[in-house]
Amino acid sequence: MAREEKRDAILQATLELVAEHGFHDAPCSLIAERAGVAAGTIYRYFESKDELIVAVYRDLETKINTTLLRGYTLEAPFRERFVHLVSGLLQYFIDSPLEFKYIEQFHHSPYGVAFRRDKMLGQDDPEDCNIYCELFKQGVTQQVIKDLPLVLLFDLSFGPIISVARNHILGFIHLDAALVRQIAEACWDSLKR
Amino acid sequence: MAREEKRDAILQATLELVAEHGFHDAPCSLIAERAGVAAGTIYRYFESKDELIVAVYRDLETKINTTLLRGYTLEAPFRERFVHLVSGLLQYFIDSPLEFKYIEQFHHSPYGVAFRRDKMLGQDDPEDCNIYCELFKQGVTQQVIKDLPLVLLFDLSFGPIISVARNHILGFIHLDAALVRQIAEACWDSLKR
DNA sequence: CCTCAGTGAATGATCGTTCATTCCTGTTTA
DNA sequence: TAAACAGGAATGAACGATCATTCACTGAGG
Numbered sequence: 470m471a472r473e474e475k476r477d478a479i480l481q482a483t484l485e486l487v488a489e490h491g492f493h494d495a496p497c498s499l500i501a502e503r504a505g506v507a508a509g510t511i512y513r514y515f516e517s518k519d520e521l522i523v524a525v526y527r528d529l530e531t532k533i534n535t536t537l538l539r540g541y542t543l544e545a546p547f548r549e550r551f552v553h554l555v556s557g558l559l560q561y562f563i564d565s566p567l568e569f570k571y572i573e574q575f576h577h578s579p580y581g582v583a584f585r586r587d588k589m590l591g592q593d594d595p596e597d598c599n600i601y602c603e604l605f606k607q608g609v610t611q612q613v614i615k616d617l618p619l620v621l622l623f624d625l626s627f628g629p630i631i632s633v634a635r636n637h638i639l640g641f642i643h644l645d646a647a648l649v650r651q652i653a654e655a656c657w658d659s660l661k662r
Numbered sequence: 663m664a665r666e667e668k669r670d671a672i673l674q675a676t677l678e679l680v681a682e683h684g685f686h687d688a689p690c691s692l693i694a695e696r697a698g699v700a701a702g703t704i705y706r707y708f709e710s711k712d713e714l715i716v717a718v719y720r721d722l723e724t725k726i727n728t729t730l731l732r733g734y735t736l737e738a739p740f741r742e743r744f745v746h747l748v749s750g751l752l753q754y755f756i757d758s759p760l761e762f763k764y765i766e767q768f769h770h771s772p773y774g775v776a777f778r779r780d781k782m783l784g785q786d787d788p789e790d791c792n793i794y795c796e797l798f799k800q801g802v803t804q805q806v807i808k809d810l811p812l813v814l815l816f817d818l819s820f821g822p823i824i825s826v827a828r829n830h831i832l833g834f835i836h837l838d839a840a841l842v843r844q845i846a847e848a849c850w851d852s853l854k855r
Numbered sequence: 856c857c858t859c860a861g862t863g864a865a866t867g868a869t870c871g872t873t874c875a876t877t878c879c880t881g882t883t884t885a
Numbered sequence: 886t887a888a889a890c891a892g893g894a895a896t897g898a899a900c901g902a903t904c905a906t907t908c909a910c911t912g913a914g915g
Binding site for chain 1 (some may be wrong): 683684685686687713764765766770771772777778779782808810811814816817818820821822823824825826829832834835841844845848849851852853
């Protein structure tokens, strides 16, 4: 197994175990076993378990961003662009339940809070505040969507998506493509003027 | 200290420590210390740490329900009733950040998932599916709100609220009464026909 | 023969839980 | 009235389990 493969195997094993059992019941011993390496090997690739956990999250974030940008055109009207992004995200979660579970675990742990705080502080970076920011800011100045703080626009858009995705993945409801679109449109209704 | 007082002290200490540090960094030894009792005493009131954690959640749930029912009249129009409930919940979270943090931790842990699944299965109980259910069902049949599965209506209503509350409590935004109302109304917009 | 990635048993810390003991309070006995 | 007693509540040291992490060792490749 090549070096990069081994690293990926550890990342994947961490993703799976944390998603299935939570952070506390994903001991390094199990991660190593599932990755097909020895426990000590993890520490040749990552300084600590904490660093490993953050690395998994970073990977997921970039993976999602590139997925969402497929088929996204700046020329389309607001509503269409919004529905594209939001329903795209929901569909991604539906297709990748393990990744969704991991992200949720991460967000609601000390890791995630610290990570988020860091990101908020370094918010000058225009590369970071990406497509969503741009879309919302434009929408506000052009008076297409409600004049609310950016953070709240995010909450109104993605709060329901997260909640819906969780209920789908836990099996409390089954979402098809039509429902996904309906939900994205309902989110739009909460934003539009 | 009377018996009931001691039980309450343990519940309160658990609430605080879990909210501040998470489930894994709230060991029984610390809970006992903050409650002013010995570690072993916890097991005179609760069978296990798991049971203690669920007991705290149960308490919070009933406390919130009674709070929300204050000033709630079945005669008011749909939109008004909805805004009352939703903005009431958000205001409750703003006023009780520790309780909010605890509830979030609980929901995103194996405890919460199991708890929720149990509740879903025993859903015949009409007492359980309370004011919200009633409101949504009425709204759907009277064609005031969108014809979506009940679960999704919950997600659209409370998903943003949870998300907004978290950002307020983490200090990423400051909410005043006016904003709370605006948010509740935006949620209504996503539900209404 | 040298190098270094890989190994996994060992380590020390910490966890939830237990249980022999002590403490406290109300009742009985002298 | 005081002393002796009884029994449940409270205690906290101790236990076994489990965790993240380490490091002396191994062996394959150059």
